[in-house]
Amino acid sequence: MRLYFLFESSGTRREHTTFSMASDVPMPAPVCLIENMEGQLVVNQKSLEILSSITEPVVVVAIVGLYRTGKSYLMNKLAGKKSGFSLGSTVQSHTKGIWMWCVPHPKKPNHTLVLLDTEGLGDVEKGDNKNDTWIFALAVLLSSTFVYNSMGTINQQAMDQLHYVTELSERIKSKSTPTDEVENSSEFVCFFPDFVWTVRDFTLELEMNGKPITPDEYLESALKPKKGKPEEVKMYNLPRQCIRQFFPNKKCFIFDRPAHRKKLSQLETLHDDELDPEFVEQVKNFCSYIFKHSNVKTLQGGIKINGPRLENLVLTYVTAITSGDMPCMENAVLALAQIENSAAVQRALTHYEEMMKQQVQFPTETLRELLDIHATCEKEAIEVFIKDSFKDVDQKFQKELAGQLDAKRDAFCNKNLKESTERCRALLQDIFRPLEEAVQQGDFSKPGGYGLFLQKTKELKEKYYQEPRKGMQAEQTLQEYLKSKEDVADAILQADQSLSAKEKDIELERVKAQAAEAAAKQLEEMHKKNQEMMEQKEKSYQEHIKQMTEKMESERKQLIAEQERALALKLKEQENLIKGGFANETRKLQDQIKSLENRLRESRKRSPCIIC
Template sequence: MWCFPHPQKTGHTLVLLDTEGLGDVEKGDNQNDCWIFALAILLSSTFVYNSMGPINQLAIDQLHYVTELTDRIRSRSSPDQDEVEDSDEFVRFFPDFVWVLRDFSLELKLNGEPISADEYLENSLKLKQGTGQRDKVKELNLPQLCIHKFFPKKKCFVFERPVHGRKVGQMESLQDQDLDSDFVEQVAEFCSYLFSSSKVKMLSGCIKVNGPRLKSLVVTYVNTICSGSLPCIENAVLALSQTENAAAVQKAIAHYDQQMNQKLQLPTETLQELLNVHRASEKEAIKIFMENSFKDVNQVFLTQFVTELETKQEEFLKKNEQASSDRCLALLQDIFNPFEEDVKQGIYYKPGGYHLYVQKTRELKKKYYDEPRKGVQAEEVLQKFLQSKDDVTDTVLQTDQELTEKEKDSEVEAQVEYVKAEAAKTIAKMQQEMQQQIEQLLKQKEKSHEEHMKQLTEMMEKG
């Protein structure tokens, strides 16, 4: 196999697959040659068959491999309702046929009139109208019938001998100027035709065969042959689609993951900030999946993609919450640490201490609220932190009450009620924010569902 950039079509690669000489007695038995011939047909978009000398009955008989293709290739895994034969569908995916006649020395004439190489080929492939046994005539015509049926587009080139005499043994070291000028011109014409007329290898559904797909097809066909079964076009395309669709899922998810990690700064200030990045990354990921998937039977891989996408989103939501919790807890510890040291030193265990304690707590809470990018867990972490200090608060209150004169009890009680009311407000605010976050998530999931259904519809229409 040789691969090199296409000389005329930018972005395309020209791949030459060589069968290494069919019919060579040193290269294996006839069955191997038949399978190699079938593989060449399955993998190529232009099939070049070359033989020596003119097209005669011997040359046609040597092309018996074409008559065995119906025994070597299946187009479908099972017949359809119309029972269309495999051979009737071969023309849909068989390559163009080019017959090259090497060391050709005859004049191209028919009934004394000059003809082209293509006309010579068509005339040579005419069916014989023999008067002998019907079965015998049918057998003689079988290669011609198969070529006509399987290869509607045919082309012929004739090459004269490139050199003469002893130079034949030096072919690999000769330059163009050492070769017969007619031969050089014929080769140039042949190459020009292949470069300009050879098509991109296509699979059913207008799927172009690139390098990885060619590799997958080769492996699938060869494994099938080695297992004793017949290569099936439909099964090969299905196997290819499963491989590529699985890769498409991973490629799209990897892109989503990369975009989210790249664009998000955790913790986000709000949930909406994360959802906005999610929507943009999700849209790009869906586009990548659609561009790299095909023949997703029953949308199995689309469903897998959507599931993995939702899982990834949940991971980022949890990461964001964790990052927010870690940030807020560290911030609270930093802000409240000096205050807690003062409490341990007993500064607030005195008459009026509770009022000072509450006032200081309020100041520190404001300082906490003023810090940016605390994230979606800001209020919840604060409340849990303050709740963890309830025992200390109660102790300060109890000490204050015991040390404060009786007439001031009502003032302390008023302060307690004020703190309770403030706490109730904070909890209500926290609950409201949580409800808003839940509503945002539900709206986002609804939008994602609509987007997925839209993509699913497009995929079903695309087939």
């Protein structure tokens, strides 16, 4: 099932029933994902177990804002519930840390909506608000749609309360290696979620210059920079600039007051017909937009996030924060790639072994028969790896897969030889038992006995050749058996008084020539097998190269698409700034555009490079 993840900020811990993850069993109540324990962020292992059981892609929607602004109500509505996340009815903040709730998606089959409720920002009781910035940053890093909730209007006070957004470039790195501010900003727009501003208890008329405007136009107007000397307008323009530059798409919703102030404490129990009709319709429109437009959480390169991947992102980011480091998006992707690629190798090997066991009937008559089956199974195994792997730097994991597939192929070949040898030895023992018994009884110790011995041996050899599925060791095992009986044959030859000494010498030479011919034949067969193995290895190598080249080309196209999307957003922003007459801001943006254009040009030139 696909999962929607929603993050929300507000406030208190609550006990809840145990959740057992299953595709058709929703969580009965939220669970804590990240605890805020005395100023320290700690990941809850129980919630990670829930995430690890979710194999479908997830859509992550985060909502943050000041405490006591009604965020939990919106989260509960998105969950299709009246209660769940605590709304609170006093001036105290509820929801400490980040809480998670998974419910079936109401509009999309095979999707699940997962809500995360984070503690409210700016709680005066905390005294130290350093964790607010990290909670804000985590919501941005983990979401595909980021909702900021505020009260009243989008004015300077609301912008000042959104100062966390101005600190993102100081709290989050896009690259592990140092980058300048221009490049970092350009990278952010490729990774950051869509931005939705929800304005609660809105009382103004939506109009400008005497004409009605939409909520989106209201937001765009509020985000316009102010002209003036840079040092005088910096604090006014900075949060607006960050929102415009960091977030690729922006949306705004306004909400009337839901009910009379005295009834707000009972909001959790009120029915829709007891609420303001305009508010009910506005909430409905908000939920409809989130359900329809929130996308699967995706990392650079088109890497879609599922439960286990989100689990690893949470661990990676929180570990970086608690260790005093800056969360790095590139490092998070690479760390995720290490885990995913290692697992992809194991899944590919398991698939190969299962397919081989299903298709190979030991022993095969020829090496070619076995190698043909191997080639088919290997191709499918590589496809399994390619499908699940990403960011395989220098093809480290694919090389590991190739080496292990070679080892498993060799193991199957050795088993094939062993099975053939064991079957042939059992057949020889059964078929030649009468001959050995006749020798022991002295049936050939008489004149003409050697001729009878040769005739009987020939008959039994024919019988042996007629037996099916002896495998590749049929001739070699026969020759080894006959060689082990040379002394017996020689004794019968020497004891046969009907043959002259010259005839015996001729027969000995014939036997030697026959043995030499058999040895030459075995040598030729060995050369043929070695040649077939070499051909198979070359085919295997070419198959790895082919699939990896296709994968890298697909990733290159994905990167180009991401860069083109980021460039288009920057060009649109530049156009708006030029129309507004903001020359200084336009020049700064041109540096970002130039950086993006250079990287896009390099991406278009770059061809897949396979490290052999």
